[in-house]
Amino acid sequence: MAYKPELLATARSLEELERLIAAGADAFVIGEARYGMRLSGEFSQDMIVQAVEIAKPKGVRIYASLNNLMDNETADCLDDYVASLAEAGVDAIVFGDPAVLMAARQHAPGIALHWNAEMTSTNFVTAEYWGRRGASRFVLARELNMEQVIETAASTALETQVQVHGMTNIYHSKRSLVDSYMEHQSETDRLPRKDKDRGLYVMEAERQDERYPIYEDANGTHIMSSDDICMVENLHELMEAGVTSLKIEGIMKPIEYNEIVVRAYRNAIDAYTADPDDYSFQEEWLEAIQQVQDPNRELSYGFFYKEQVY
Amino acid sequence: MTTTDKVAPRYQGKRHRLDKPELLAPAGNLEKLKFAIHYGADAVYIGGQKYGLRSNADNFSFEEMKEGVEFANRYGAKVFVATNIYAHNEDVEGLEDYLRSLQEAGISAIIAADPAIIETAQRVAPKLEVHLSTQQSTLNWQAVQFWKEEGLPRVVLARETSFKDIAEIKKHVDIEIEAFIHGAMCSSFSGRCVLSNHFTDRDSNRGGCSQSCRWKYDLFVDDMPLYPEDEDKFTMGSKDLCMIEYLPELIEVGVDSFKIEGRMKSIHYVATVVNVYRQAIDAYFADPEHFELKREWVEEINKAANRPLNTGFFLDVPGAEDHIYEPEEKAAPYDFAGVVLEYDAKSGFATVQQRNHFKLGQEIEFVGPQGTFFKQTITEITDAEGASLEAARHPLQHIRIRTLKPVKPMDMMRKKIGKK
Numbered sequence: 001m002a003y004k005p006e007l008l009a010t011a012r013s014l015e016e017l018e019r020l021i022a023a024g025a026d027a028f029v030i031g032e033a034r035y036g037m038r039l040s041g042e043f044s045q046d047m048i049v050q051a052v053e054i055a056k057p058k059g060v061r062i063y064a065s066l067n068n069l070m071d072n073e074t075a076d077c078l079d080d081y082v083a084s085l086a087e088a089g090v091d092a093i094v095f096g097d098p099a100v101l102m103a104a105r106q107h108a109p110g111i112a113l114h115w116n117a118e119m120t121s122t123n124f125v126t127a128e129y130w131g132r133r134g135a136s137r138f139v140l141a142r143e144l145n146m147e148q149v150i151e152t153a154a155s156t157a158l159e160t161q162v163q164v165h166g167m168t169n170i171y172h173s174k175r176s177l178v179d180s181y182m183e184h185q186s187e188t189d190r191l192p193r194k195d196k197d198r199g200l201y202v203m204e205a206e207r208q209d210e211r212y213p214i215y216e217d218a219n220g221t222h223i224m225s226s227d228d229i230c231m232v233e234n235l236h237e238l239m240e241a242g243v244t245s246l247k248i249e250g251i252m253k254p255i256e257y258n259e260i261v262v263r264a265y266r267n268a269i270d271a272y273t274a275d276p277d278d279y280s281f282q283e284e285w286l287e288a289i290q291q292v293q294d295p296n297r298e299l300s301y302g303f304f305y306k307e308q309v310y
Numbered sequence: 311m312t313t314t315d316k317v318a319p320r321y322q323g324k325r326h327r328l329d330k331p332e333l334l335a336p337a338g339n340l341e342k343l344k345f346a347i348h349y350g351a352d353a354v355y356i357g358g359q360k361y362g363l364r365s366n367a368d369n370f371s372f373e374e375m376k377e378g379v380e381f382a383n384r385y386g387a388k389v390f391v392a393t394n395i396y397a398h399n400e401d402v403e404g405l406e407d408y409l410r411s412l413q414e415a416g417i418s419a420i421i422a423a424d425p426a427i428i429e430t431a432q433r434v435a436p437k438l439e440v441h442l443s444t445q446q447s448t449l450n451w452q453a454v455q456f457w458k459e460e461g462l463p464r465v466v467l468a469r470e471t472s473f474k475d476i477a478e479i480k481k482h483v484d485i486e487i488e489a490f491i492h493g494a495m496c497s498s499f500s501g502r503c504v505l506s507n508h509f510t511d512r513d514s515n516r517g518g519c520s521q522s523c524r525w526k527y528d529l530f531v532d533d534m535p536l537y538p539e540d541e542d543k544f545t546m547g548s549k550d551l552c553m554i555e556y557l558p559e560l561i562e563v564g565v566d567s568f569k570i571e572g573r574m575k576s577i578h579y580v581a582t583v584v585n586v587y588r589q590a591i592d593a594y595f596a597d598p599e600h601f602e603l604k605r606e607w608v609e610e611i612n613k614a615a616n617r618p619l620n621t622g623f624f625l626d627v628p629g630a631e632d633h634i635y636e637p638e639e640k641a642a643p644y645d646f647a648g649v650v651l652e653y654d655a656k657s658g659f660a661t662v663q664q665r666n667h668f669k670l671g672q673e674i675e676f677v678g679p680q681g682t683f684f685k686q687t688i689t690e691i692t693d694a695e696g697a698s699l700e701a702a703r704h705p706l707q708h709i710r711i712r713t714l715k716p717v718k719p720m721d722m723m724r725k726k727i728g729k730k
Contacts, residue, residue: 120515124399125429144398148400181630190536
């Protein structure tokens, strides 16, 4: 079968889901914050059912995000939750915690499982480990470089998923750190909202150009990257490597922005799959994104071409 | 009610659950290993040359590991090796040989987070126990059950677990639970922080952490800094964990191994902290009904403290009081000054290896295992040849010092600072 990568997106609402389907997304990761990690929007079980009803007739897949770090109380609810997701007809469950694996084996047998522990999903041997325990897809850490991504895609029988656009989480604490700070300043009333739409960010003295978004939710405090990955120029490298799924992370972005980004990547993927040998990157795809890009957030290559030490 | 009557057979019959919880200490090098064990640790964890999360620590060669294991064996103690990185593809090569060498060196267990390392160890070095690292952020009993079924005899829980969570886990799964009870903490979920990668191009999950969580930041709201320059800045930096005041609760909830953090810390820190928890655990088991926290334990802990202390997540999620917004002050006015090498009862002089400047007239104290302790003033010091000195100025110099009471090798000497 000819290679055709999946273009995976996120959605904050059913409206965004429909608009991004129209823009060319093949699949979506959605869910609710109790079980999922850093979701663009909140999808109740009813909304997940509706999302499947919208997506399925169009051949679009819905993946439910369950890769939160779960306490006992949440884990105790997993059996019912995974069963309801299977019944809703989601195409896969995204997990990081083995508790989800245990629940899915019992209560959603046969459902596809995508392993995504975010920054700790770093090598193909571990991917294979989760593969032997039921995972069908390995979501690669965003801190890997291109060489590692290519090698991983070549070395594992699992599907591979790589984020090609958008922001990434760089720090997750269970603590409510903004709240604690405001309490320390004796001004808890001054900042009643600390959610991801509030536009809070932190800046470090020696890095005045970098704005790191920060927000709080039921899962604690999240700090996000100051740049947005944008791999549209070099997408062919990932497609040549045979990466199964290319993800656009739409968290904390307007729908209009995500529409344009999805369209750009749709164009690139379609051009590549139509004729891989004759494929060439079109400047206009990137320009469309640049026009809507927040000038305070650099479009970057993430860690794809970066040397890291330790 | 107490764990003294817990004699349930170990999972897979590998070993029997310890009556007392294990006191597990960090050891950044061979000397620290010896002090940790001498002061009462039941086990120590160390780092080797690869696969550990402290790439800046001294770390052990296989030869040093063997020497460490021999030393530990004399005390009936165990040596664990932290292999707790999240490996990248290129780290996988050489892993098998490395794990086999650990087994040959007599290491009892590895502490691992990455299944690539866990599974390889189980395959090529079956005599090594595999303990699941806190880097896996294990918070619920179902996940613990999973790792038990995978053949792991022990799980180090996420630092985010509370007493209530631990009780729930112990209720459902018969497995050894290890918990951090003392030391510095990631304020993030361990492993779920790549600040270093973004700020300094250093890979935190492979040992490159540059402690960016302890830096100071401006918090911006509506594109303006919320506070002016002279106000306390935003930070994620946490106070250090200290659970000495909740020792009975830790024992009774069934924590099997009490872990002290700090492979980068000094021998003085490790020995002091171990010494206190050793005494407290022994005192509890000698008479649980009448156990009382001793004031001197808390004082000793404070003498080693680098930062203000708190109780982490055991009681509640940390709040405003649990982070360090203001400039840090040293908790106690004492500095490590020397290590006793030998004592001559006839002359009443001890030979001390200098670890910090000290001089005549200074107030000092000697501390040894089991809480032996006395204070004195420095009345007479000489060099190794017996020539009188005013002060001990040279690092590692052997200094003879007249002591008020007999001391023993590996006792520690502290000096009071701040006053003349």
